[in-house]
Amino acid sequence: MTLAQEAEVLKWNGFEPYLNYQNDTTYVINFWATWCKPCVKELPALDSLNATFASNPVRVILVSMDFKSQLNSHLNPFIIEKDIQSNVLLLDEIDYDKWINKVDSTWKGAIPATLIYNYQKRFRKFYVKEFTFAEIEKIINNIIKQ
Protein backbone atom coordinates (compact mmCIF):
# COMPACT_ATOMS: atom_id res chain seq x y z
CA MET A 1 0.00 0.00 0.00
CA THR A 2 1.50 3.29 -1.07
CA LEU A 3 0.79 6.50 0.74
CA ALA A 4 -1.94 8.76 -0.57
CA GLN A 5 -0.48 11.65 -2.52
CA GLU A 6 -1.16 15.33 -2.66
CA ALA A 7 -2.81 16.76 -5.75
CA GLU A 8 -0.63 18.27 -8.43
CA VAL A 9 -1.84 21.67 -9.66
CA LEU A 10 -1.67 22.07 -13.43
CA LYS A 11 -2.59 24.69 -16.01
CA TRP A 12 -4.01 23.51 -19.37
CA ASN A 13 -0.59 23.27 -21.06
CA GLY A 14 0.66 20.98 -18.33
CA PHE A 15 -2.48 18.86 -18.43
CA GLU A 16 -3.06 18.47 -22.16
CA PRO A 17 -0.40 15.74 -22.69
CA TYR A 18 -2.41 13.45 -20.36
CA LEU A 19 -5.11 13.27 -23.06
CA ASN A 20 -2.79 12.01 -25.79
CA TYR A 21 -0.18 9.56 -24.56
CA GLN A 22 0.83 7.34 -27.47
CA ASN A 23 1.63 4.03 -25.82
CA ASP A 24 0.03 0.71 -24.79
CA THR A 25 -1.45 1.96 -21.49
CA THR A 26 -5.19 2.31 -20.97
CA TYR A 27 -5.82 5.73 -19.46
CA VAL A 28 -8.90 6.46 -17.36
CA ILE A 29 -9.11 10.25 -17.07
CA ASN A 30 -11.92 11.18 -14.69
CA PHE A 31 -13.22 14.73 -14.24
CA TRP A 32 -14.66 15.21 -10.76
CA ALA A 33 -14.79 17.48 -7.70
CA THR A 34 -15.03 16.96 -3.94
CA TRP A 35 -18.35 18.88 -3.98
CA CYS A 36 -19.89 16.60 -6.64
CA LYS A 37 -21.88 13.84 -4.95
CA PRO A 38 -22.13 11.38 -7.88
CA CYS A 39 -18.39 11.89 -8.50
CA VAL A 40 -17.50 11.06 -4.93
CA LYS A 41 -19.80 8.05 -5.10
CA GLU A 42 -18.08 6.52 -8.13
CA LEU A 43 -14.54 7.37 -6.96
CA PRO A 44 -13.84 4.15 -5.03
CA ALA A 45 -14.75 2.10 -8.13
CA LEU A 46 -12.32 4.08 -10.28
CA ASP A 47 -9.59 4.08 -7.66
CA SER A 48 -9.82 0.31 -7.20
CA LEU A 49 -9.01 -0.23 -10.91
CA ASN A 50 -5.35 0.34 -10.02
CA ALA A 51 -5.36 -2.79 -7.88
CA THR A 52 -7.70 -4.83 -10.12
CA PHE A 53 -5.52 -4.27 -13.17
CA ALA A 54 -2.19 -4.18 -11.33
CA SER A 55 -0.65 -6.61 -13.84
CA ASN A 56 -1.90 -4.64 -16.84
CA PRO A 57 -0.92 -1.19 -18.05
CA VAL A 58 -3.94 0.75 -16.73
CA ARG A 59 -3.60 4.22 -15.26
CA VAL A 60 -6.32 6.16 -13.46
CA ILE A 61 -5.97 9.93 -13.33
CA LEU A 62 -8.43 11.93 -11.27
CA VAL A 63 -8.73 15.49 -12.55
CA SER A 64 -10.31 17.66 -9.88
CA MET A 65 -12.44 20.69 -10.72
CA ASP A 66 -12.08 22.03 -7.18
CA PHE A 67 -10.83 25.61 -7.05
CA LYS A 68 -7.10 26.09 -6.45
CA SER A 69 -8.06 28.12 -3.38
CA GLN A 70 -9.58 24.92 -1.95
CA LEU A 71 -6.51 22.73 -2.50
CA ASN A 72 -5.41 22.59 1.12
CA SER A 73 -8.82 23.08 2.73
CA HIS A 74 -10.79 20.54 0.65
CA LEU A 75 -8.90 18.48 -1.92
CA ASN A 76 -5.75 17.32 -0.14
CA PRO A 77 -7.59 16.38 3.09
CA PHE A 78 -10.11 14.45 0.94
CA ILE A 79 -7.30 12.48 -0.77
CA ILE A 80 -5.88 11.48 2.62
CA GLU A 81 -9.26 10.71 4.18
CA LYS A 82 -10.32 8.45 1.28
CA ASP A 83 -6.79 7.02 0.92
CA ILE A 84 -6.84 7.64 -2.82
CA GLN A 85 -4.15 5.70 -4.70
CA SER A 86 -4.62 7.23 -8.17
CA ASN A 87 -2.83 10.32 -9.41
CA VAL A 88 -4.87 13.40 -8.53
CA LEU A 89 -4.49 16.57 -10.58
CA LEU A 90 -6.14 19.91 -9.96
CA LEU A 91 -6.78 21.57 -13.30
CA ASP A 92 -6.49 25.25 -12.46
CA GLU A 93 -8.40 26.66 -15.45
CA ILE A 94 -11.56 28.47 -14.35
CA ASP A 95 -12.28 29.79 -17.87
CA TYR A 96 -13.92 26.48 -18.79
CA ASP A 97 -15.08 27.44 -22.27
CA LYS A 98 -11.45 27.69 -23.37
CA TRP A 99 -10.72 23.98 -22.86
CA ILE A 100 -13.85 21.82 -22.49
CA ASN A 101 -14.17 21.26 -26.25
CA LYS A 102 -10.52 20.16 -26.38
CA VAL A 103 -11.29 17.28 -24.03
CA ASP A 104 -14.33 16.20 -26.05
CA SER A 105 -16.51 18.22 -28.41
CA THR A 106 -19.71 16.51 -27.20
CA TRP A 107 -19.09 17.35 -23.53
CA LYS A 108 -21.35 20.10 -22.15
CA GLY A 109 -19.37 20.31 -18.91
CA ALA A 110 -21.45 18.14 -16.58
CA ILE A 111 -19.47 16.04 -14.11
CA PRO A 112 -18.70 13.25 -13.46
CA ALA A 113 -17.23 12.65 -16.91
CA THR A 114 -14.57 10.15 -17.94
CA LEU A 115 -12.30 9.76 -20.95
CA ILE A 116 -11.00 6.24 -21.50
CA TYR A 117 -8.36 5.73 -24.16
CA ASN A 118 -5.64 3.41 -25.34
CA TYR A 119 -3.55 4.65 -28.24
CA GLN A 120 -2.22 1.28 -29.31
CA LYS A 121 -5.65 -0.39 -29.24
CA ARG A 122 -7.13 2.61 -31.06
CA PHE A 123 -9.77 3.03 -28.37
CA ARG A 124 -11.02 6.45 -27.29
CA LYS A 125 -14.41 7.12 -25.72
CA PHE A 126 -15.89 9.87 -23.57
CA TYR A 127 -18.57 9.08 -20.99
CA VAL A 128 -20.77 11.54 -19.11
CA LYS A 129 -22.13 9.24 -16.43
CA GLU A 130 -21.56 7.79 -12.99
CA PHE A 131 -19.81 4.42 -13.41
CA THR A 132 -20.28 1.32 -11.32
CA PHE A 133 -17.21 -0.87 -10.85
CA ALA A 134 -18.72 -3.64 -13.02
CA GLU A 135 -19.37 -1.26 -15.92
CA ILE A 136 -15.90 0.22 -16.06
CA GLU A 137 -14.17 -3.11 -15.38
CA LYS A 138 -16.00 -4.55 -18.41
CA ILE A 139 -14.91 -1.65 -20.65
CA ILE A 140 -11.27 -2.04 -19.63
CA ASN A 141 -11.34 -5.82 -19.97
CA ASN A 142 -12.68 -5.43 -23.50
CA ILE A 143 -9.88 -2.99 -24.38
CA ILE A 144 -7.22 -5.32 -22.95
CA LYS A 145 -8.65 -8.36 -24.80
CA GLN A 146 -8.66 -6.54 -28.17
Added chain:
Amino acid sequence: MRKILLNSILIVTLVLLTASLTIADGITIGQSAPEFKLKNVNEEMVSLSDYNDKKGVIVIFTCNHCPFSKKYESRIKMLNDKMQSKGFPVVAINPNDVSQVPEDSFTEMQKRAYEQSYTFPYLYDESQDIAKAYGAARTPHVFILVNNESKFTVEYIGAIDNNVEDSEAVTAKYVEDAIEAIIIGEKPKKNETKAIGCTIKWKK
Protein backbone atom coordinates in the same frame (compact mmCIF):
# COMPACT_ATOMS: atom_id res chain seq x y z
CA MET B 1 -37.49 1.88 -60.11
CA ARG B 2 -35.87 -0.39 -57.59
CA LYS B 3 -32.97 2.04 -57.29
CA ILE B 4 -35.32 4.97 -56.69
CA LEU B 5 -37.10 2.99 -53.99
CA LEU B 6 -33.81 2.12 -52.29
CA ASN B 7 -32.74 5.74 -52.49
CA SER B 8 -35.96 6.94 -50.92
CA ILE B 9 -35.62 4.37 -48.13
CA LEU B 10 -32.10 5.61 -47.55
CA ILE B 11 -33.22 9.25 -47.44
CA VAL B 12 -36.10 8.48 -45.06
CA THR B 13 -33.72 6.54 -42.82
CA LEU B 14 -31.24 9.42 -42.82
CA VAL B 15 -33.97 11.95 -42.04
CA LEU B 16 -35.28 9.82 -39.17
CA LEU B 17 -31.75 9.27 -37.86
CA THR B 18 -31.00 13.00 -37.96
CA ALA B 19 -34.32 13.77 -36.27
CA SER B 20 -33.67 11.31 -33.45
CA LEU B 21 -30.13 12.63 -32.96
CA THR B 22 -31.46 16.19 -32.73
CA ILE B 23 -34.07 15.21 -30.16
CA ALA B 24 -31.54 13.35 -28.02
CA ASP B 25 -29.23 16.35 -27.98
CA GLY B 26 -31.88 19.05 -27.50
CA ILE B 27 -32.21 22.26 -29.44
CA THR B 28 -29.48 24.15 -31.23
CA ILE B 29 -28.94 27.85 -31.95
CA GLY B 30 -31.61 29.31 -34.23
CA GLN B 31 -34.16 26.58 -33.56
CA SER B 32 -37.55 27.31 -32.04
CA ALA B 33 -37.75 27.05 -28.26
CA PRO B 34 -39.91 24.24 -26.84
CA GLU B 35 -43.06 25.49 -25.06
CA PHE B 36 -43.35 24.74 -21.35
CA LYS B 37 -46.01 24.95 -18.68
CA LEU B 38 -44.60 24.30 -15.22
CA LYS B 39 -45.53 24.95 -11.60
CA ASN B 40 -43.93 27.96 -9.97
CA VAL B 41 -42.97 28.12 -6.27
CA ASN B 42 -46.11 30.24 -5.70
CA GLU B 43 -48.20 27.24 -6.95
CA GLU B 44 -49.19 29.05 -10.15
CA MET B 45 -48.48 27.65 -13.61
CA VAL B 46 -46.02 29.55 -15.83
CA SER B 47 -45.80 29.05 -19.61
CA LEU B 48 -43.41 30.34 -22.21
CA SER B 49 -46.41 31.92 -23.96
CA ASP B 50 -46.94 34.10 -20.86
CA TYR B 51 -43.92 36.02 -22.17
CA ASN B 52 -45.35 36.81 -25.60
CA ASP B 53 -45.22 40.55 -24.75
CA LYS B 54 -41.51 40.42 -23.80
CA LYS B 55 -38.49 40.71 -26.08
CA GLY B 56 -37.30 37.38 -24.83
CA VAL B 57 -36.63 35.13 -21.84
CA ILE B 58 -33.49 34.00 -20.05
CA VAL B 59 -34.23 30.37 -19.18
CA ILE B 60 -31.81 29.02 -16.57
CA PHE B 61 -31.82 25.37 -15.53
CA THR B 62 -30.58 25.47 -11.95
CA CYS B 63 -31.32 23.96 -8.56
CA ASN B 64 -30.90 24.29 -4.79
CA HIS B 65 -28.17 21.79 -4.00
CA CYS B 66 -25.48 22.28 -6.69
CA PRO B 67 -22.50 24.30 -5.38
CA PHE B 68 -22.08 25.97 -8.79
CA SER B 69 -25.76 26.96 -8.82
CA LYS B 70 -25.28 28.41 -5.35
CA LYS B 71 -22.22 30.31 -6.56
CA TYR B 72 -24.31 31.84 -9.34
CA GLU B 73 -27.49 32.47 -7.32
CA SER B 74 -26.82 36.13 -6.54
CA ARG B 75 -25.64 36.70 -10.11
CA ILE B 76 -28.89 35.20 -11.43
CA LYS B 77 -30.86 37.59 -9.22
CA MET B 78 -28.79 40.53 -10.48
CA LEU B 79 -29.24 39.37 -14.05
CA ASN B 80 -33.02 39.46 -13.65
CA ASP B 81 -32.90 42.89 -11.97
CA LYS B 82 -30.81 44.23 -14.82
CA MET B 83 -32.32 42.50 -17.83
CA GLN B 84 -36.03 42.46 -16.88
CA SER B 85 -36.25 46.19 -17.60
CA LYS B 86 -34.64 45.57 -20.99
CA GLY B 87 -37.34 43.05 -21.87
CA PHE B 88 -35.48 39.85 -20.94
CA PRO B 89 -36.71 38.45 -17.60
CA VAL B 90 -35.21 35.33 -16.01
CA VAL B 91 -37.14 32.07 -15.66
CA ALA B 92 -35.36 29.51 -13.47
CA ILE B 93 -36.22 25.81 -13.82
CA ASN B 94 -35.19 22.98 -11.49
CA PRO B 95 -35.16 19.64 -13.36
CA ASN B 96 -33.55 17.36 -10.74
CA ASP B 97 -34.93 14.02 -9.58
CA VAL B 98 -35.99 14.54 -5.96
CA SER B 99 -35.41 10.90 -5.02
CA GLN B 100 -31.70 11.48 -5.63
CA VAL B 101 -31.52 15.00 -4.21
CA PRO B 102 -34.11 15.69 -1.50
CA GLU B 103 -32.68 19.22 -1.23
CA ASP B 104 -34.20 19.96 -4.66
CA SER B 105 -37.81 19.08 -3.75
CA PHE B 106 -40.64 21.50 -4.54
CA THR B 107 -40.98 22.41 -0.84
CA GLU B 108 -37.25 23.11 -0.59
CA MET B 109 -37.47 25.20 -3.78
CA GLN B 110 -40.26 27.25 -2.18
CA LYS B 111 -38.13 27.77 0.94
CA ARG B 112 -35.10 28.81 -1.08
CA ALA B 113 -37.03 31.24 -3.29
CA TYR B 114 -38.69 32.78 -0.22
CA GLU B 115 -35.53 33.03 1.92
CA GLN B 116 -33.49 34.49 -0.95
CA SER B 117 -36.38 36.72 -2.16
CA TYR B 118 -36.31 35.50 -5.75
CA THR B 119 -37.75 38.15 -8.07
CA PHE B 120 -38.27 35.63 -10.89
CA PRO B 121 -40.26 32.40 -11.29
CA TYR B 122 -38.58 29.23 -10.03
CA LEU B 123 -40.30 26.36 -11.81
CA TYR B 124 -40.31 22.64 -11.10
CA ASP B 125 -39.74 20.37 -14.14
CA GLU B 126 -40.91 17.24 -12.35
CA SER B 127 -41.18 15.07 -15.49
CA GLN B 128 -37.79 16.37 -16.72
CA ASP B 129 -39.40 16.66 -20.19
CA ILE B 130 -38.50 20.35 -20.53
CA ALA B 131 -34.85 19.85 -19.59
CA LYS B 132 -34.70 17.04 -22.16
CA ALA B 133 -36.44 19.09 -24.85
CA TYR B 134 -33.93 21.91 -24.37
CA GLY B 135 -30.96 19.58 -24.10
CA ALA B 136 -29.97 20.89 -20.69
CA ALA B 137 -27.15 18.82 -19.23
CA ARG B 138 -25.98 20.60 -16.12
CA THR B 139 -26.88 23.22 -13.55
CA PRO B 140 -26.61 26.09 -14.15
CA HIS B 141 -27.31 25.92 -17.92
CA VAL B 142 -28.62 29.05 -19.69
CA PHE B 143 -30.80 29.35 -22.82
CA ILE B 144 -31.59 32.84 -24.14
CA LEU B 145 -34.86 32.84 -26.07
CA VAL B 146 -35.72 35.68 -28.43
CA ASN B 147 -39.34 36.56 -29.16
CA ASN B 148 -40.29 37.14 -32.77
CA GLU B 149 -44.06 37.70 -33.00
CA SER B 150 -44.75 35.22 -30.18
CA LYS B 151 -42.40 32.64 -31.66
CA PHE B 152 -39.33 32.09 -29.54
CA THR B 153 -35.99 31.03 -30.98
CA VAL B 154 -32.85 30.05 -29.08
CA GLU B 155 -30.02 32.51 -29.65
CA TYR B 156 -27.58 31.58 -26.87
CA ILE B 157 -26.76 28.36 -24.98
CA GLY B 158 -24.19 28.15 -22.23
CA ALA B 159 -22.74 29.71 -19.11
CA ILE B 160 -23.56 32.98 -17.35
CA ASP B 161 -19.96 34.23 -17.38
CA ASN B 162 -16.40 32.90 -17.37
CA ASN B 163 -15.55 32.76 -13.67
CA VAL B 164 -17.75 30.75 -11.32
CA GLU B 165 -15.47 31.18 -8.32
CA ASP B 166 -15.14 34.96 -8.28
CA SER B 167 -17.65 37.34 -9.86
CA GLU B 168 -15.09 40.16 -9.47
CA ALA B 169 -12.63 38.29 -11.70
CA VAL B 170 -15.10 37.76 -14.58
CA THR B 171 -13.68 38.93 -17.92
CA ALA B 172 -16.58 37.82 -20.16
CA LYS B 173 -20.24 38.30 -19.20
CA TYR B 174 -21.61 35.90 -21.82
CA VAL B 175 -25.34 36.31 -21.11
CA GLU B 176 -25.29 40.10 -20.69
CA ASP B 177 -23.14 40.52 -23.82
CA ALA B 178 -25.47 38.29 -25.82
CA ILE B 179 -28.55 40.27 -24.75
CA GLU B 180 -26.90 43.61 -25.44
CA ALA B 181 -26.21 42.37 -28.98
CA ILE B 182 -29.75 41.05 -29.44
CA ILE B 183 -31.26 44.35 -28.23
CA ILE B 184 -29.47 46.29 -30.98
CA GLY B 185 -30.62 43.76 -33.57
CA GLU B 186 -27.40 41.79 -33.85
CA LYS B 187 -26.60 38.14 -33.25
CA PRO B 188 -24.52 37.41 -30.13
CA LYS B 189 -20.82 37.24 -31.02
CA LYS B 190 -20.49 34.21 -28.78
CA ASN B 191 -23.66 32.15 -28.93
CA GLU B 192 -22.42 28.95 -27.30
CA THR B 193 -20.17 28.48 -24.29
CA LYS B 194 -19.36 25.51 -22.12
CA ALA B 195 -18.79 25.32 -18.39
CA ILE B 196 -18.32 22.80 -15.62
CA GLY B 197 -21.50 22.16 -13.66
CA CYS B 198 -23.48 19.54 -11.76
CA THR B 199 -24.98 16.81 -13.91
CA ILE B 200 -28.78 17.02 -14.00
CA LYS B 201 -29.93 14.17 -11.78
CA TRP B 202 -31.97 12.20 -14.31
CA LYS B 203 -34.56 9.70 -13.07
CA LYS B 204 -33.19 6.14 -13.15
